[in-house]
Amino acid sequence: MLERDLERGLIEHLRSLILELGKGFAFVGSQYHLEVGGQDYYLDLLFYHLRLRCFVVIELKIEDFKPEFAGKMNFYLSAVDDQLRHKDDQPTIGIILCKGRNEVIVEYALRDTCKPMGVAHYQLSPALPPQLQQDLPTVEEFAREFPLMSIVKLRIEIERALRDFATANGFPPSRPTGLGIMLRELQRRGLAPASTQQFLDSIRVMNEAAHGVDVDPESAQRAVDVGTIFLKELGDRNARGEN
Template sequence: MSTLTLPSDYPQFLTELKGHIRETQVRAALAVNSELVQLYWRIGRSILQQEQQQGWGAKVVARLATDLRTEFPAITGFSARNLRYMKAFAEQWADEAILQQLAAKLPWFHNCILLDKVKNPTERTWYVQQTIENGWSRNVLAAQVESGLYHRQGRAVSNFSRTLPAPQSELAQQILKDPYTFDFLSLGAEAQERDLERGLLEHVRSFLLELGKGFALVGSQYHLEVGGQDYYLDLVFYHLKLRCFVIIDLKMGEFKPEDSGKMNFYLAAADDLLRHPTDQPTIGLVLCKSQNRVVAEYALRGLSQPIGVAEWQLTRALPAELRRSLPTSEELDAALGESEPPEA
C-alpha cells in the first residue's frame, strides 16, 4: 500500500483549520445553526482554494476528513462526503454577505437538499426565501422541489391585473399555481367532482400545504342564498395575507368559458353576502382537469371579478428528459410480444 505524500503546506493548513473550528466551538458551541453553516462554508471555501491553488485531490480531502474527526471526535459532520458538500456549498454561495442573509438561516441538511436537487442559482435562492418565509421542514422542502413549485408558482391564467389594484393584483397572482399537484389522492376513472372535493377535505393538511401559506378553510359546499335560490360553493377559504375570501370551483373535465361566468356570479354574490368592509375583493379559482390557456384568457377578459384558472393533476409530470428516455406503448407491445412463450 503506497504512502500518501501530503503537500508541504498541509500541516500548517490543518493547524489553521483546527484553529477555526476551535474558535467557532468556543464562541457558539456549534449550537447556533447560523454559526455551524458559516463554519461549513469557511471550511468549504478553504478546501476550494487549496484545490484551485495547490491542486489538492480527493485523497487529500479524505485524509483531511480523517484528521478532523480524530481531532474533534465529539463533532459530527466531518466525513469526506460532507466536506465535499461544504466545498460545493462554498462554490454555490461565493458571496459571504448573501450567504449570511439567506443560506445561513437554513439548517445544514436543508442546504444539502438544495445542492443536490436545484442547480439554477436563481431557483435555489427562491427556495431558500420560501423556506425561511414558510418554515418548511426538510421533507416539505424536498417535496416542494420535486413538485417543481418554482416553475408552477404564479403561472395560473388570471385577470387580476385588470380587476385588482396593485399591489393586491401581484400578490394574488403569486399565491396561485398551475398546475396544482394532488398526489396524495387516489381517484378512479369514474370519479365525480364531489369525490375530488371529499378527497381534498379528507387530506386537508396536504391540501393546505399544496395551496400554500395563508389559506384558512372556511367551509365546503358553502351555502349562499341569492334571489330566493340556493347555491353551494365547492370550497371557500380566507387568505390571511391578502385579507380576502377565496372561492374554489372544482371541475373534473376541461375548462369551459361558461365556468368563468358561473364563478363571476359567485364572486359578486360573495362580495355582497360574505365580505366585510375591511376585506379585499373576493378571488375565484377554477380548478379543472385540463385547460386551453388561450380559451381561458378570452373567457376572463371581459369579466369584472378577479378570477384565476389552473389545472390539477394527481401525479407529478415527468421531466422532458425522462419522458424521452421511456419506451413508447408500441415499443412496449413489441417487447412483450417477443417475450411471450411460443404456442404449443
C-alpha cells in the first residue's frame, strides 16, 4: 500500500468521523493547498462550520504536544483568515490532535480578534468557551478513533522519510514502490537502521490498520513504538549525513 493511498484513507477516515458527529461541519478539502510568500503549505483537513460560521483547520500529530504545533497552527489560521475568510465569518478555529504519553490530547487554537500594533495575538485554549462546547468534537470523540489514525499517520511519515532517505543516498524510487521493497533495498546496501527487522515485523499491523481492520491495543501500541524508533533512527542517519 503506497503513501498516497494511505494518506487518502487516513484523511477519509477522519473526514467521515467529523461529518458523522453531525455538528454542523461541511467538508472543504484534504491536504488543502495554501500559498504564502511564494511557498506551498498543505492543511490536513479544512472544514467550514455552518453554525459557528467559521473555517475549522484540523491537524493530526502522532507525538506528544509541542509548542511549535501551536505556532504552526496559528500560522495556518492567519493564512486561512487572510485568504479564505469572508468579512462576515468568525475567526478560524484550529484543532490539533496529538498523542500524549497516556492519552489523546486535543488542543483547540482560537484566534483572538484583538490586534495591538497590527500584530495578531493568539491563544491556545484547552477549555473551550461555552458557546463552542456543544458544536465542536470532544476529546472523547476523537480518542475513540485515534489509535487507528495514529498508526496510519506514522506509516505515512515513515514511507515519506524512506523516499527522502533513498533519494539522498542516490537511489530514488523510479516508480511507486512498496514499503517492504524500500526497506529490503536499504538492507541490501547496508544502510538500514538497527531496528529495521523489528519494523518489518510490525508492517502487517500497520497495513491492517490502514485497511480499517480492527487491531488489538497491545499490537497497535507495539507497532507505534517500533515505528517511532525506526523513524528516529532514520532521521538520525540523515542528520549525520550517512550517505
